[in-house]
Amino acid sequence: MGKRLGPQTVRLEKEIHVVGAAGVAGKMEGEGPLGEYFDRVVIDAMFGEDSWEKAESHFVREAMERAVEKSGHTMGDMNYILCGDLLNQCIGTTFGIKDFSIPCFGVFGACSTMGETMSLGAMLLDGGFAETVLAGASSHFCSAEKQFRFPLPLGIQRPPVSARTVTGAGAVVLSRQGEGPLIREITTGKIVDLGIKDANHMGAAMAPAAAALIAAHLRETGRQVKDYDVIATGDLGHIGRELAIKLLKQEGFLADERYTDCGMLIFDRTRQDVHAGGSGCACSALTFASYFYPRLCRGEIRRMLFVPTGALLSTTSVQQGLSIPGIAHGIVLESGREE
Amino acid sequence: MGKRLGPQTVRLEKEIHVVGAAGVAGKMEGEGPLGEYFDRVVIDAMFGEDSWEKAESHFVREAMERAVEKSGHTMGDMNYILCGDLLNQCIGTTFGIKDFSIPCFGVFGACSTMGETMSLGAMLLDGGFAETVLAGASSHFCSAEKQFRFPLPLGIQRPPVSARTVTGAGAVVLSRQGEGPLIREITTGKIVDLGIKDANHMGAAMAPAAAALIAAHLRETGRQVKDYDVIATGDLGHIGRELAIKLLKQEGFLADERYTDCGMLIFDRTRQDVHAGGSGCACSALTFASYFYPRLCRGEIRRMLFVPTGALLSTTSVQQGLSIPGIAHGIVLESGREE
Structure with missing residues (x-):
């Protein structure tokens, strides 16, 4: 079991590349x-469809087609698709991928979904079960608000701690062949529940899981924050990131400016009405696929820890007075380029 | 890539045992x-809780604790938990497993979930990422009816083609060590959509995916139906099984009495008011864990193809007039005992 570095972390033996995004x-x-x-x-926002849910599926479909095209592959080369979203019964995924006719695994990890699909995809490749895997995740502001919160036309005022669900989809092609940044280690999250019950304050609900994941990862790999050019959580937003930094300090790790959050990067809250930042599965999926991935390809980032974060709630669980458990999954990517 | 037998099927290299269920x-x-x-x-039906959803989580928790105990392990030995359910955002799983504090992957495959969790779990073990994995799935008649159909007190009459969602949870412990039936091959499903739109007729929606999966499996392994003591789909019920047999015949495979369906086994429709049979994630999970697994252990079944089946719909997708795509995942289990 040489692959296991610790209770939550495994190291891949093969060179698993992200060959397109x-x-x-x-x-x-x-x-x-x-x-x-x-x-x-x-x-x-409808993407030419007649519902927001169908629009979300359209985002999934187009992001996947583009990722495959950019990887130099065809859809038929994909051995598996792994994908998930926030909609009830993951219909964003189902109707987005169904016509590709590729063996598929649906996953649910709330906004941590991209972490799950990339982790499982990389392990399927390293385990020798596939040559090429397509992994993705989606969310849509309108379909999410409609499902989780209030009808949009009501124009309900959102509290300052709330985040805005990102509209879009991100997809990556992972392969045992070809060129591109490498996935090196995977740290899989445990569910962490500190009893947060405010469904508008996702950053607080997820920060403990994010901090626990990063601390476990650093302990199990024997690294420090300074060993990474970037550590990026998924969608904690401004407030959640501050909480995560405090919690990491309690664990003995000093998270400096190397630690950022996709929810802070994707919107500019000084000129966009997004309160604490971006959220949703697409927040980390899009930010990774479109912003971090090209920087890894160019060698501007040599090593990063990508930590999509999720809040495991439903309207039913909140209405029944349950807390909002959080989860986070960590993936180490390296540019694979010499300095 | 010696593990890949064909586009949908892989063969495990290691001896991956089901050591408890x-x-x-x-x-x-x-x-x-x-x-x-x-x-x-x-x-x-409340399992001592104050809601059906919490009861479902209680079923998950207890099935998992019992499976781990029966395997001779402790919960701390589990490297990963893989689990899923039908509830919005999989809260049956989240609140069932959160206090175990084990790295986990949530999956969504509708009623095919047990196929997903066992497939991914077995591949994580064969790939060397884990020593021991816990896989499960749950459903609950009351939480499912409330979410997908009508308030129970209305007493809506269900059509004859409908099935009854099974209440309960099934769990298995998979391991690279120990004794027990072996997982040999995994055939991963593609989404199949023949345009069925009747949300009361899940058997018809899932039968094409089940037949396609079984046919692909037999082609890719070069086997016939007679090479299995049992082929068991998840929850097609009586009508869906008949459809699957017809579709298999079109593919050139004669499915005889070796082919059964968990939805037909778990209820007796001559004396129980279940119409077409049982359905839900727990239908195949429970039937496998409690009925087939002991028979595999005793060598009464030497080789079986277990095919959990899922209907990928939500109330939103149905209300928006979309079809109900189906999926099925296949797992080959062998008793590992000499004749």
Whole structure:
């Protein structure tokens, strides 16, 4: 069991490359700081469909097609698709991928989904079960608000601690062949529940899981924060990131400016009405696929710890007074380029 | 890539054993033909909780604890938990497993979930990422009816083609060490959509995916139906099984009495009001864990193809007029005992 570095972390033996990535984003994401990096910005929230849910599936489909095309492969080369989303029974995924006719595994990890699909995909490759795997995740502001919160036309005022669900989808092609950044280690999250019950305060619900994951990862790999050019959580936002830094300090790790959060990067809260930042499965999926991945390819980032974060709630669990457990999954990527 | 037998099937290289299994079932399941085999039958639909959703989590927790105990392990030996359910955002799983504090992957495959968790778990073991993995799935008649159909007190009459969601949870412990039936091959399903739109007729929605999976499996392994003592789909029920047999015949495979369906086994429709049979994630999970698994252990079944089946719908997708795509995942188990 040489692959296991500790209770939560495994090291891959083979060279598993991210050979392609694509992000297709909504209008507000396109107007944000990362706008220029997305493969496509879709102004129409309906994406030409007649419902927001079908639009979300359209984002999934297009991000996957673009990632495959950019990898130099065809869809038929994909041995497995792994994908998930926030909608009830993951219909964003189902109707996004169904016509590809590829063996598939649906996953649910709330907003940590991209961490799950990339982790499982990389392990299927390293284990010798596949040559090439397609992994993705999606979310949509309108379908998420409609399902989890209030009808959009009500115009309910959101509290300052709330985040804005990112509209879009990100997808990556992982392969045992070819060129591109390497997935080196995978640290799989445990569910962490500190009893947070405010469904508008996801950052607080997820920060403990994120801090626990990063601390476990550093302990099990014997590394420090300074061994990474970037550590990026998924969607804690500004408030959640501050909490995670405090919790990491209690664990003995000093998280400096190397530690950022995709929810802070994808929107500019000084000029966009997003409160604590971005959230949703697409927040980390898009930011990784469109912003971090090209920087890894160019060697601007030599090693990063990517930590998509999820809040494991439903409207039913919240209405029944249950807490909001959090989870986070960690993936180490290296540029594979010499300095 | 010696592990890949074909586009959908892989063969495991290591001896991956099912070293323990447990099923905890509801009252009506306990009164059915498999009643005597369950580890525990819980008469109270609330399982001592104050909601059906919390009860479902209780089923998950107890099935997992019992499976681990029966395997001779402790919960701390589990490297990963893989689990899923039908509830929105998989809260049956989240609140069932959160206090175990084990690295976990949530999956969503509708009623095919047990196929996903066992497939991924076995591949993580064969790939060398774990020594021991816990895989499970759950469903609950009351939480499912409430979420997908009508409030129970309305007493809506169900059409004859409908099935009854099974209440309970099944769990298995998979390991690279120890004794027990072996997982040999895994055939991963593609989504199949023939345009069925009747949300009361799940058997028809899933039969094409089940038949396609079984046909692909037989082609890729070069086997025939007679090479199995049992082929068991998850929850097609009586009508869905007949459809699957017809579709298999079109593919050139004659499915005889070796082919059964967990949804037909778990209830006796001549004396229980279940219409087409049982359904839900727990239908195949419970039937495998409590009925097939002991028979594999005793060598009464030498080789079986276990095919959990899922209908990938949500209330939103149905209300928006979308079809109900199906999926099925296949797992070959062998007793590992000489004749």
